[in-house]
Each structure stands twice: as C-alpha cells, then as structure tokens.
Amino acid sequence: MARRKFVCGNWKMNMTIDEAKALVEGIKPKVAGLEADVAVAPPFTALHAVAEVLGGSSIRLAAQNCHFETKGAFTGEVAPTMLRDACCSLVILGHSERRTLFKETDETVGKKVGAALDAGLQPILCVGETLEERDGGQTLAVVSRQLKAGLAAAGADRALRMVIAYEPVWAIGTGRTATPEQAQEVHAHLRRDLEAMYGSAISDELRIQYGGSMKPSNAAELLAMPDIDGGLIGGASLKPDDFAAIVTAAAS
Ligand code: PEP
Numbered sequence: 001m002a003r004r005k006f007v008c009g010n011w012k013m014n015m016t017i018d019e020a021k022a023l024v025e026g027i028k029p030k031v032a033g034l035e036a037d038v039a040v041a042p043p044f045t046a047l048h049a050v051a052e053v054l055g056g057s058s059i060r061l062a063a064q065n066c067h068f069e070t071k072g073a074f075t076g077e078v079a080p081t082m083l084r085d086a087c088c089s090l091v092i093l094g095h096s097e098r099r100t101l102f103k104e105t106d107e108t109v110g111k112k113v114g115a116a117l118d119a120g121l122q123p124i125l126c127v128g129e130t131l132e133e134r135d136g137g138q139t140l141a142v143v144s145r146q147l148k149a150g151l152a153a154a155g156a157d158r159a160l161r162m163v164i165a166y167e168p169v170w171a172i173g174t175g176r177t178a179t180p181e182q183a184q185e186v187h188a189h190l191r192r193d194l195e196a197m198y199g200s201a202i203s204d205e206l207r208i209q210y211g212g213s214m215k216p217s218n219a220a221e222l223l224a225m226p227d228i229d230g231g232l233i234g235g236a237s238l239k240p241d242d243f244a245a246i247v248t249a250a251a252s
Helices: 017-031 044-054 080-085 096-101 106-118 131-135 139-150 156-161 180-198 216-223 240-251
Strands: 006-010 037-041 060-063 090-093 122-127 163-166 207-210 230-233
Touching: 006 090, 006 207, 006 240, 017 037, 017 044, 017 240, 037 090, 044 060, 080 106, 090 106, 106 122, 106 139, 122 139, 131 139, 139 180, 156 180, 163 180, 180 207, 180 216, 216 230, 216 240, 230 240
Parallel strands: 006 037, 006 230, 037 060, 060 090, 090 122, 122 163, 163 207, 207 230
Antiparallel strands: none
C-alpha cells in the first residue's frame, strides 16, 4: 500500500522566537506543493509564534513532549490540552533524550500517549535501541517492548491516529546513520508487531518514520525502503535547505 511520506523536524532546545519565525519562513516556500506531509516541532516558547507564521499552510505544528495529566500541581509541565490550545496537532513522545536524560519509562510514555490521544493530538511515538543493546542482539526485543508499552493506552480504535518513529539511539545527533537495510529490518519488524496487535488493515496504513542523522545525502536511500515512511529530523531540520531537500526526497 502506498503510504504518503511524513517528515517532521524536531528542533529540540534550539531557536529563540525570532529565529524560529525565520526558520519556518525559510521552510514554508521550499516545501509548498510537495507530495509529502510535513511538520515542525519548535520549543514550547516558540509554538505560538510559529503557528502564526504557518497560518493556512499545510505544515503541521508539533510539540516535543507533554505531561500525562490534564492540569494541576505539576510545576514545569505542559498538558496535552494546552498544546491543542497552542495550535499543535502532533506531539513527539518517548524521544530517547527524554528517556535517557529525563528518566522517562515505557510506562510514563504509554500514559503520555493515552493522554495525548484523549486531547485529540496525534502522537509520534519514538522507539529505538542503544548501541549496547544493538551489540547485544537486543534491538528487535527492545523496540517491540517500547512499541507495546507506548501503545498500551491507545487501543485498536485509536491506533490509526499514531505515527511511530524508529530512532536508533546510536544514530541520533552522532552523524552515524543506520544503513537502509538495518533500518528496514527494524521497520519491517515493527510493522509485523503492529499487524499482530491490530491486523493488517491498520498496520499497512500506519507510518513509521526513521530518525537518526537523516540528511540530504542519505535521505533518498533510506526513504526508498518499503517500510520507511518518512523521517524525524533533528540537526538537519534547523537548516531550511537541508530540511526541504529531505522533504523533496520524501515526495519523489
Ligand atoms: C532526533 O533527535 O529525533 C534526531 C533524529 O536527531 P538527528 O537528526 O540530529 O540525529
């Protein structure tokens, strides 16, 4: 089945409001009309300003994280409904930096996915193994565990609202990319898991992005693999030309 490719830029903790506006102004004309879905994930502080620049554009707005509660005494946290209020339609959850640096567990990621869906957001659920886990032959078991825990609260009726991102931790921000074959192996495995959970009508439709040092020079070969349905882009999403080149590769 032909899944429309989906490329999302994860800006991480970068960009002042003015820088964010300039970046999205640079991206907008370069991706207009391309046959791929596109989103950007600025830091919380720039969401509103970027939403204003996006206006009626088809580029969607994503947040990089949210809490699983809807409101209350959770200093420093942001609720999924607040992200909707700030014009987000997507939220990245379970990114390896959240898991590693901020001690998020499979269980909290699963709760966040459920809360994001409850609020009407589309979660991008990130899974991926560390280098140690890959070297130990644990890759497929690790991503299966993260996938199942992340989707525990989703349920079959909401599964189609999900996006999955396979991001090998050893390839994030390191300049080291999984080969297309390495990535395809894991993507195919995740799709088999999704099929076992929800059946093929759903697993055939769900998009699985690859993330980990994707850039203009390697995007086309990764995106040519049958189960790679787009990219979650860190470093290269901060440069309009590079990000647009990846979207162009996804569209062709
Ligand atoms: C990411 O953090 O989601 C990512 C894929 O980063 P990079 O493209 O910089 O490796």
